[in-house]
Amino acid sequence: MSVPVPVGRRRGGGAGALRSVDRAVSVLEALARLGEAGVTEIADELGVHKSTAFRLLGALENRGLVGQEKERGKYFLGAGMLRLAGAAAVRLDISQEGVPVCRALADLTGETANVAVLDGDAAVNIMQARGAAAVSAFNWLGRRTPLHATASGKALLAHLPEERREPLLAQGLARFTAHTITDPAVLRAELARVVERGYAQTAEELEDGLNALGVEVRGHDGSVIGAIGVSGPAYRMPRESLPEVAQRVREAARDLSRRMGHPA
Numbered sequence: 001m002s003v004p005v006p007v008g009r010r011r012g013g014g015a016g017a018l019r020s021v022d023r024a025v026s027v028l029e030a031l032a033r034l035g036e037a038g039v040t041e042i043a044d045e046l047g048v049h050k051s052t053a054f055r056l057l058g059a060l061e062n063r064g065l066v067g068q069e070k071e072r073g074k075y076f077l078g079a080g081m082l083r084l085a086g087a088a089a090v091r092l093d094i095s096q097e098g099v100p101v102c103r104a105l106a107d108l109t110g111e112t113a114n115v116a117v118l119d120g121d122a123a124v125n126i127m128q129a130r131g132a133a134a135v136s137a138f139n140w141l142g143r144r145t146p147l148h149a150t151a152s153g154k155a156l157l158a159h160l161p162e163e164r165r166e167p168l169l170a171q172g173l174a175r176f177t178a179h180t181i182t183d184p185a186v187l188r189a190e191l192a193r194v195v196e197r198g199y200a201q202t203a204e205e206l207e208d209g210l211n212a213l214g215v216e217v218r219g220h221d222g223s224v225i226g227a228i229g230v231s232g233p234a235y236r237m238p239r240e241s242l243p244e245v246a247q248r249v250r251e252a253a254r255d256l257s258r259r260m261g262h263p264a
Contacts, residue, residue: 020056023046023048023052023056024056024059024060026045026046027042027045027046027053027056027057027060027066028060028065028066028077028081030042030045030046031066031075031076031077032077035076036069036074036075036076037074037075038072038073038074038075039053039054039057039073039075040053042056042057042075057075060078061075061078063080064078064079064080064083065077065078065080065081065084066078067079093260094115094117094126094127094217094225094226094256094260095115095126095127097256097259097260098115098126098127098217098226098228098256099127099129101115101228101252101255101256101259102114102115102127102128102129102228102252103129104252104255105129105228105230105248105249105252106129106130106131106134106230107129107131107132108131108248109131109230109232109245109248110131110132110133110134110232111130111131111133111134111230111231111232111236111237112128112129112130112131112134112230112231112232113128113129113130113131113228113229113230113252114127114128114129114152114228114229114230114231115127115128115217115226115227115228115256116145116150116152116153116156116214116226116227116228116229117156117225117226117227118147118156118160118226119144121147121168121171122144122145122146122147122153123144123145123146123147123150123152123153123156123227124142124143124144124145125141125142125143125145125152126141126142126226127141128141133232133236134232145206146174146176146206147168148169148173148180148181148187149173149174149176149180149181149202149205149206150202150205150206150212150214150229151199151200151201151202151212151213151214151227151229151231152200152212152214152227152228152229153200153214153227154190154191154194154200154201154202154214155194155199155200155214155215155216155227155229156216156224156226156227157191158191158192158194158195158200158216159195159216159224160224165191169184169187169188170184173187176205176206176207177204177205177206177207177208178204179203179204179205180205180206181205197246198215198246198250199213199214199215199246199249199250200213200214200215200227200229201213201214201242201246203234203239203242204234209233209234209235210231210232210233210234211231211232211233211234211237211238211239211242212229212230212231212232212237213229213230213231213242213245213246213249214227214228214229214249215227215228215229215246215249215250215252215253216253217253217256217257217260218257218260218262219257219260219261219262220260220261220262222262225260226256227253228249228252228253228256229249230245230248230249
């Protein structure tokens with residue numbers, strides 16, 4: 001996990017950069033409140049010169065966060081805001097809906113269950129529940145984990161479009177144990193098996209003595225919005241027992257997908 005760098009030491013940072021960010025957020029808040037506004041109105045709202053307001057609006061427009069009615073010169077919140085809001089809503093919803101499903105899976109298996117979502121080049125765990133037999137008190141909540149070495153990560157990776165998956169594989173696959181898959185060709189074959197059998201598995205690939213299973217969770221439109229998984233010690237979740245446990249994880253994934261609006 002990266003360690004935050006103090007503001008004063010960030011390259012290109014400082015009070016000026018923070019002021020620009022603050023002003024940009026103020027522009028978005030003003031447009032949310034007003035519905036639409038011209039450069040002069042935005043400048044008055046922020047208490048800045050019109051040229052400053054124009055630059056801020058231009059930068060936000062380039063990112064798709066604001067749009068402009070060319071004929072009237074009015075600005076409004078753009079489709080990019082909907083994209084960001086939608087991503088935040090999905091994460092919030094799956095976290096909330098995942099609570100009872102995750103707890104039920106943990107109770108059923110006795111192990112640690114997690115719900116994870118894709119976060120750039122990693123999977124981040126947004127929900128965790130521990131079963132009665134779970135031996136580890138480690139908290140995975142909020143932890144970013146490698147896609148290629150975790151079961152939930154493989155489930156997410158397996159269902160990414162090729163144009164999104166290949167750049168991630170090209171970044172290099174870090175080794176965590178002697179069992180970690182670090183060859184992209186081997187991983188591609190493994191991901192094909194994930195899709196074919198309907199679940200992903202890891203056998204001591206992230207940590208020695210830890211096995212795990214993961215299944216994708218789908219939203220109302222059929223897209224993969226997360227994954228639910230269960231992990232436990234290899235002596236209690238040996239390789240030969242994984243297909244049986246996987247059926248329980250698949251049932252949990254179907255349940256959570258239904259809660260997210262997928263007609264599974």
